[in-house]
Amino acid sequence: MEESKSVVVILVGAPGSGKSTFCDNVMRSSSRSWVRICQDTVGNGKAGTKAQCLASASSALKDGKSVFIDRCNINREQRADFVNLHSSHVDVHAVVLDLPAKLCISRSVKRRGHEGNLQGGKAAAVVNQMLQKKELPKLSEGFSRITFCQNESDVQAAVTTYSELDPLCTLPSGCFGQKNPDSKVQLGIMKFLKKVDAPSSARYDTSVSQDSVANQVTKEKTPSNKLAEQAPASSNNTGKEVEDDQEMGSFCDTNLLDSVPTLAFPSISTADFQFNLEKASDIIVEKVAEYVEKLGNARLVLVDLSNGSKILSLVRSKAAQKNINSSKFFTFVGDITCLYSQGDLRCNVIANAANWRLKPGGGGVNAAIFRAAGPTLEIATKERAESLAPGKAVVVPLPSSSRLFRSEGVTHVIHVLGPNMNPQRPNFLNKDYTNGCIVLREAYSSLFEGFASILRSREKLSKEKGEEPGSKLSTLQDRLERGPVDQILDSNQKVKREGVYASEISKKYKGSQDELGSSITNFRGGNDKADDETKGWGSWAQALYQIAMHPERNKNDVIEVLDDVVVMSDLYPKAQKHLLVLARAEGLDRLADVRKEHLQLLSRMHAVGLKWVEKFLAENESLVFRLGYHSEPSMRQLHLHVISQDFDSKHLKNKKHWNSFNAVFFRDSVDVMEEIREHGKAKIEDEGILSMELRCNRCRSAHPNIPRLKSHVSSCRAPFPATLLQNRRLVFASTKDGRS
DNA sequence: GTTCTAGAAC
């Protein structure tokens, strides 16, 4: 009989993956003579080195022992020298403990008395860092056998294999237990949800499916969606290799045909319009409760893209408290434009959180829906309404050529415009939640009324066809599946009649738009949009321009209006006192536009700023002020910052904020005026300065991040740097000498 | 300008 062959087993895994436990378990019951070489212990108390590990391994092999290399060996480079221990009488194997990072971290954080003293808080960081470098071993590195373990049962199986490895036996060569590394888990799960009786021969990594995907897919599903509910319980029986599902996403797939009319809607106003989530969730639940029973068997589904969505969880718990029928109203995590193809949720109507222009663009749901629907939606929308006032909705039948119609089964889009609490957007309600809540309620009423009108028109269609009204309410879909295209167009046109009803309403709204949304027209009026765009200012960057030109329309923000300047509080003050003095001149967008002819205006702005500084200093003489311009402002319209030097503000959040007031990017008003006077233009510093290191504005010490800087600044009492003390760049209370 | 969030840094 052949001489017994030693084995070198290189364990591969992050801290906490269970390498040492694996070795212990094998060694406890193996009939082989094993040596565990652990870098943490090989140095006899000191941190061991890789060289020591190699030496110990060679010497153990010489003695005819088998060896475990118990170190992370996380990438090829780390493993290479150990693989080279291979010889005619030594096999080199790898056992990969590729367990979920979460698990490794929680184990390594919790453990006590670890050999390498890697435990507690720092362990997590190390594990995370290490997993970034992870490189799974390949046979080509020189291994004769690689065993991949992705969960506890894999590990147990590998322990058994090595425990039972008799000294005279060898294990078969090759890779064992490897999953397809980039298999589309999401796809796999989706397919599984559709086919519960998938083959159960092969293994499926339950930890992956349940942790990452199944929850996302199923958690939010309605109880009526039984298949989805059952899926996680048996998902470990499904096939590990999931073939592409050709049926998936096809509208004509009737596997789980769901003919209940359903409206999917995003939370209105809570994203970009920054409406308070608590208030919004109350209103959603209130309005759903009001409408859900009126809508017969139809369903309402609140959709949000992100799994951890606060609005969904608020609405869920409030709806549960109100005992709203969960088969008629539920929340769903997914992309509203792919609910059927990606989420298996059939929604024939989707709501769009539209903008007042009813145009594509912006971002979020509006952009996504217009993109997914294609240009036909824009055309169809235009036929019905030119614009939308807050609180209103308009129903738009989707042309059958639209992708949303063809592949998602969406027959109508209802555009809704909610109240806006975002100062950067048109129709800003400036914290007026009394009005805001009224408008948001109205928005949901309009939306659900619109949906009801679609349902009524379908019922009518069903009657025309001689069907039981409300039996299926999916006439369009039936025709789509069975009938020729002309029939679809035919029914589409009939639906339009109802759509006109909706657009009549919207015309009525248009009439009342002036009182409801006067700043809609204001926003448009005065300047022309093309002009803004050629100058490269985004829509959000126009606010100051609007205020400078029409201060009377923005009474809430403006604190002083003069012929040539407007003074306002910065909406997001970066210090205790932070004002903006706006130039009321057309075409003076930024510091770079300033020339000699503006000198008088500049000195006027400076004087007005100083006047306000005096007022503030009278209230609090410990403040210190600086007046200046940003080299490259984010907002259109030349504005002078008047800012106290405490920088004590929750709105000061990042490097850019700090450096825009404390690096040379901030151009002192006194210097700007002098440069204009002497050279005809002001020096503009590059935006790159904004990412410079963070230094205290007094003692100039450097700090690693904003929180540390802020905490330092709050207590630094060093005098200000000499340059700031010169030329009246800093403004102090008159009783002070400027050297505090 | 802000918010949101992924992922880097600790």
Added chain:
DNA sequence: GTTCTAGAAC
């Protein structure tokens, strides 16, 4: 694991 940043979207 949390904290923090930086980039994208608006």
